Structure formats: structure tokens, C-alpha cells
Amino acid sequence: MLAVVRWSAGPRRVAGLMIAALALALFEPRAAFAEPGVPNPPNNLxxxxGEGNVAEADIDFVIKxxxxxxxxxxxxEMAQKRSKSNRIKSIGRDIADQHGSLDSxxxxxxxxxxxxxxxxxxxDQQGWLDEMEAAEGEEFDQIYVDRLRAAHGKIFPAIATIRTSTRNDTVRKLAQRTNQFVMTHLTLLESSGIVDFESLPTAPPPNAAPAAANSANPVLKAADAAGGGTPSLSLPVVGILVAVGVGGALLLSRKLMQDPRRRRRSRNRSYGY
Structure with a gap:
């Protein structure tokens, strides 16, 4: 948000700020039209x-x-004891504490x-714990981060499937809240700076035909036809807006400079008033 500028600061300064703001829109339109922070989904809604059919996939998800x-x-807990990195200790403590809440x-x-x-x-999980038990220091750090990052990467798409397909409201809410925990844990693990991204599985190739093209939903068809994504201002349109804004700023500056009250103030200042 631009700060309110008093006219006493000078018309040239005001015009300069207007031109700078418009130039920002030209060269970085996303910064000028920045979206607000993304909130967590409102779980209380x-x-x-426990209403709704519970599928086998729902049961498998709850167990996982x-x-x-x-x-x-x-x-x-091992991270707090076996690592020599304060960052890894902090990550281990946060993830363990949060899993305690998720377990409830x-x-x-x-x-x-x-x-x-x-x-x-x-x-498999016991095998990963045995690996960590046999390691210390940087070796432990790498095993801890790699094993947890890989595990969270596998459960992440499974959560999305259950969240969007389950018929049971309790499973639906658990899936949504689990998703929020997993997103946090992915971010914490990646903040360590030692995730081996090259070893992670690659995404499957996309289908030849976009899913939206085959959808009966007219909204999805329209979005696909329009190219998807969020709407943005084209550079020609922004360029016209900048040109109009610059012209208006210069005209405003010229009018203010010709204001007789301003000329009187200028003469007064020249005499030391």
C-alpha cells in the first residue's frame, strides 16, 4: 500500500512517486497486484x-x-540427541511434537x-529407525532428512486422493488436517538445506489430453480453453496505463507549479520567511 503523501512535500515528489508506482506495474505487474497471504483451510467449517460410508481406502489412510x-x-527424539546441528534438532523437535498432536x-x-x-x-519404518540409531552427527542428519522427506512425499498425494473422494466427514476432516501437518513438515525438512532432491522420484509425464478438456463441467472447460492459471494484465495494457498515468502526473505537476499561491510561498522563502 502506498503511503499518503502530503502536498506540502512538493508536486515534483508526488509526481515522482506516481511515476515510480506505475513503472513498478509495468516491469513487475505481480508485485503491483500482489495477492494476500494464503491462509490455512478453515477446519471448523x-x-x-462419523457420517458417510467408510471405504477401504479411508481405513488404509487412517492406519497410515x-x-x-x-x-x-x-x-x-533421536534427532535431538544424535544430531550436532541445532537446526536439525529444532526440526526433529517440531515434527515430533506436531505428530503427537496429529496422533491424538x-x-x-x-x-x-x-x-x-x-x-x-x-x-520398513523400523528399518529406518535402526539406520538412525546407528548414525551420529552429519551422517544421522542426512539419513533423518532423506527418510522423512521421502515418506512425506509419498503420503502427500494419498492425502489429496482421500480428501477429494471420501464420503465420510470424519475421514475428510482428518485428511484436511493431516495435509496441513504434512505441508509444514515438508517445509521444515527442506529448510535444513540438505535434502537430496535428485534422489526423489520424478513426476509421471502428463496425459496427452488435459483432463479439463474431457470434463462435463463447463467451468473447467472454459478455464482450459482460456489457458488456465490466474488472469494477468498484458504488457500492452499495462503500458497504456503507465503512459496515461505519467501524462496525468506531469500535468498535475505543471498545474501545481503554476499555482500563484506556490509562487508567493517561493518568494517568501527567498526573503527568509
Whole structure:
């Protein structure tokens, strides 16, 4: 937001600020029309009554969320003991604490839906914990970050599938909240600066035909036909706006310079008033 500028600051200065703002729109239109911060989804708008059919995929998802906490909590505790990096210790503490909160959510959901949950990590997860137990210092840091980053990358698309397809409101809310935790953990792990991105699996190639082209939804068809994405101002349009704005600023500056009151003030200042 531009600050309010008093006319006493001088017409040239005002005109200069107007020109600078318009130039910003020309050379970096996204900065001039910046979107606000992206909030977390409002979880309180979702019901959590256990209503709706529970599919096998829903049960599998709830179990996987439980399993994630069973190995990531002890892994985070190890990070605080075996790492020599304050950053890794902090990441481990945050992820372990947050998984404690997420575990409470999944336990409540499982009780409501009568889903039996495991009480110990699976074979693969226990193997990752054994790797960490045998390492220290930088070696531990790399194993910890690599294993957790890979695991979060695998669960992330699964969450999206359940969130958009489940018929059960409790599973839906758990999926949404789990997604928020996983996004946070991905960011924390990547803030370590040691994620081996080259070792991560690559995304599958896109389909030859965009999904929206085959959709019966006219909104999706229209968005696809328009090229998708968010609307933006074209450079010619912004250029015209800048030209008009510059002309207006110069005209304003000229009028103010010709104001007889300003000339009187200038003479007064020349005499020391």
C-alpha cells in the first residue's frame, strides 16, 4: 500500500512517486497486484460426526497416519540427541511434537469409526529407525532428512486422493488436517538445506489430453480453453496505463507549479520567511 503523501512535500515528489508506482506495474505487474497471504483451510467449517460410508481406502489412510506418528516421533527424539546441528534438532523437535498432536486426532477418528490401529512401526519404518540409531552427527542428519522427506512425499498425494473422494466427514476432516501437518513438515525438512532432491522420484509425464478438456463441467472447460492459471494484465495494457498515468502526473505537476499561491510561498522563502 502506498503511503499518503502530503502536498506540502512538493508536486515534483508526488509526481515522482506516481511515476515510480506505475513503472513498478509495468516491469513487475505481480508485485503491483500482489495477492494476500494464503491462509490455512478453515477446519471448523467441516463436520466431524462419523457420517458417510467408510471405504477401504479411508481405513488404509487412517492406519497410515497412525503409522507415520509411530516412527516419526521417535525419529524426532533421536534427532535431538544424535544430531550436532541445532537446526536439525529444532526440526526433529517440531515434527515430533506436531505428530503427537496429529496422533491424538487420528486416535479420536479411529475410535469414532471403529478402526483398529497398529501400535508399532511397520518393517520398513523400523528399518529406518535402526539406520538412525546407528548414525551420529552429519551422517544421522542426512539419513533423518532423506527418510522423512521421502515418506512425506509419498503420503502427500494419498492425502489429496482421500480428501477429494471420501464420503465420510470424519475421514475428510482428518485428511484436511493431516495435509496441513504434512505441508509444514515438508517445509521444515527442506529448510535444513540438505535434502537430496535428485534422489526423489520424478513426476509421471502428463496425459496427452488435459483432463479439463474431457470434463462435463463447463467451468473447467472454459478455464482450459482460456489457458488456465490466474488472469494477468498484458504488457500492452499495462503500458497504456503507465503512459496515461505519467501524462496525468506531469500535468498535475505543471498545474501545481503554476499555482500563484506556490509562487508567493517561493518568494517568501527567498526573503527568509
Amino acid at each position: 467441516l463436520t466431524d460426526t 497416519v497412525r503409522l507415520a506418528g509411530l516412527w516419526e516421533i521417535p525419529a524426532g 486426532l487420528v486416535l479420536a477418528a479411529a475410535k469414532k469409526l471403529d478402526i483398529e490401529l497398529p501400535n508399532k512401526p511397520n518393517k
